[in-house]
Amino acid sequence: MRKSLLAAGSVAILGLGLGLAGCSSAAEEPDSITISLVPSVQGEDLAEALDPLTEYLSDGLGIEVKGVVADNYNATVEALGADQSQVIISDAGSLYNAIKQYDAKLILRDVRFGATSYAAVAYTNNPDKYCDDEPVMATYAAGPVELSYCNGLEDGTATGQGPKGLEHLADAKGAKVALQAATSPAGYQYPIVAFQDQGLDTDTDIEQIPVEGNNNAVIAVANGDAEIGFAYWDARVTVTDEIPDIADKAVAFAYTDMIPNGGVAVSDSLSDETVEKLTQLLDDYADSSDEAKDIMFELVGLSDWTADTAEDEITRYGEILEKFSN
Incomplete structure (x- = not known):
């Protein structure tokens, strides 16, 4: 879903807040x-x-x-x-x-x-560690398919609205975490910031497992190569053919801030x-x-x-x- 043709992009040095200046009412009408x-x-x-x-x-x-x-x-x-x-x-x-x-x-x-933004999702193969409750199934309409969520992320029809459940990232100290390239908002940037906001040093407190692509982040969790993996919402649909029981092997337990x-x-x-x-x-x-x-x-x-x-x-x-x- 997030192979957006307008979603990758330029990274410049950014600093101040948005200056949403209005267009000048005195401007001439263009030819x-x-x-x-x-x-x-x-x-x-x-x-x-x-x-x-x-x-x-x-x-x-x-x-x-x-x-x-x-x-x-x-x-x-x-x-x-x-x-x-x-x-x-x-x-x-x-x-x-x-x-x-x-x-x-x-x-x-x-x-x-139907959406103007999306969350990065934290998936795990260890729900006993990262979930406060039993995972529930909710319908991902764009699939369409039923997938697993915990920590109250979804109920009925999945909507993918974050941030939610990020406090559970504090439990990841010492865990293997599948992360994508450093230019990826959903696969690296937003997850790294989320970990840091929970007080973790992402260089020493977790073991970063490099992967290429959202599907491989999910597969790394499903195969046990990483305890946590991050990808866009909901990248599990990209691997349902090869891993039919992906809902059991990779449970969504947290959403980051929304990525526009x-x-x-x-x-x-x-x-x-x-x-x-x-x-x-x-x-x-x-x-x-x-x-x-x-x-x-x-x-x-x-x-x-x-x-x-x-x-x-x-x-x-x-x-x-x-x-x-x-």
């Missing part, structure tokens, strides 16, 4: 707008995927809207800073940087599978009126037609955008990235 994004399609299919979105926006705004392909997420931020683009569709880290560095305004958040999806930010050179129109058009795009919904998924790997931007999640993301940028 054209350029959108910078990193698409999921490449090569000759790019124009076919991008043109319907820019044509839709051009019709709605009454001005030309152009799309520019960025090589990476950092490039979207720099394009906005140089006024080569006035709108960026990018990952959470780049949105934070654009806001902090160039007074961009966050207007929309990405929606995938990316979204859309705009330059402060755009007027309030233009921003309002643009926000509404993009917010409505996925529901404008079946074709639009397909194009949106093919272009940027999303099911929708939402104006519920949850700036606090972006702020927390920036704070955590700062810990790993030095």
Whole structure:
């Protein structure tokens, strides 16, 4: 679920809180707008995927809207800073940087599978140690499959809302913990911060077991190579074919803070009126037609955008990235 095309990203030195400056009401109406994004399609299919979105926006705004392909997420931020683009569709880290560095305004958040954010999950093969109660089964609707949870994480239909159960990480001293690459928010960064918040020295108090990929973090727990493993919610669905009893072998016992999806930010050179129109058009795009919904998924790997931007999640993301940028 979290192989997000807009989810990996740029890590810059981050520091201050979000300066969500409003767009200047005195700004002139533009003759054209350029959108910078990193698409999921490449090569000759790019124009076919991008043109319907820019044509839709051009019709709605009454001005030309152009799309520019960025090589990476950092490039979207720099394009906005140089006024080569006035709108960026990018990952959470780049949105934070654009806001902090160039007074961009966050207007929309990405929606995938009905969610704008997700938790990293702590899985264990030793529920007697990390669970206050007996694991229960709850339905993971995106699977769909029933999976195991304890410490009151879920009841009935799983929702994956954290933080929950993190106090149980304090019991992990001396444990083997499967962790992914240091650039992974769900597989490394948020878990490391969670351990440290519980008073553990992650260099000496746990034994880090390096793994590649969310599926392998879950498999390491199921196979007994690690007592705890971290992956996105809920990565167990990626291994149900090879490990049908994964719910017994890897129990979810804690959720980290929510990790935000990316979204859309705009330059402060755009007027309030233009921003309002643009926000509404993009917010409505996925529901404008079946074709639009397909194009949106093919272009940027999303099911929708939402104006519920949850700036606090972006702020927390920036704070955590700062810990790993030095």
